[in-house]
Amino acid sequence: MNLRIIIPLIFIFFLYLYLCINFILKTNQTRFLPKWLWAILCVISIPLGGILFIIFGRKDN
Template sequence: MNIYILLPLILLLLSYILFLILDILSHKETKFLPWWLWIIISCVSLPFGGIIYLLVGRER
């Protein structure tokens, strides 16, 4: 398989993870779970962990 086919997907996932980590670190007060656990959940269960954080775990 050609790596150039997967490169956009890899870059998209890395930018998504970076966005989530920066967002969690900038809003240290989160709902339901500590901020460090949200980072672990978001990185391990892509993309659903990040979506759940953005919908439920984020303090507004």
Template sequence: MSYKLLIPILLFAFAYLAFCWFDILSSSKTRHFSKGIWLLICTLSLPLGGVAYFIYGRGNGEQTDD
């Protein structure tokens, strides 16, 4: 794999992770887990953790304790 292909992929992954972190930290409520757990899920299982957060964790559901 050449570096010309690897660099954009890594930049995209970093930008996606930063967007997920920003959204989690700036949201007032999360569903199912606390903000810390969602941060951990998004970080350890990129990109599926972010997708799971946007589908299941984000929103107007009941707030969990942080």
């Protein structure tokens, strides 16, 4: 395998996880699930978990 492809993909993977978890922690309230469950969902199902949180999980103030 070519490391020039794998290393940027791994970096993007961890950056996406960091941004999702950070966004969940900074949100005051969520809908449908508690914050910790949204975080687990984001970690288990990348990128679907983060997309689902943005669409359904955020509670507009």
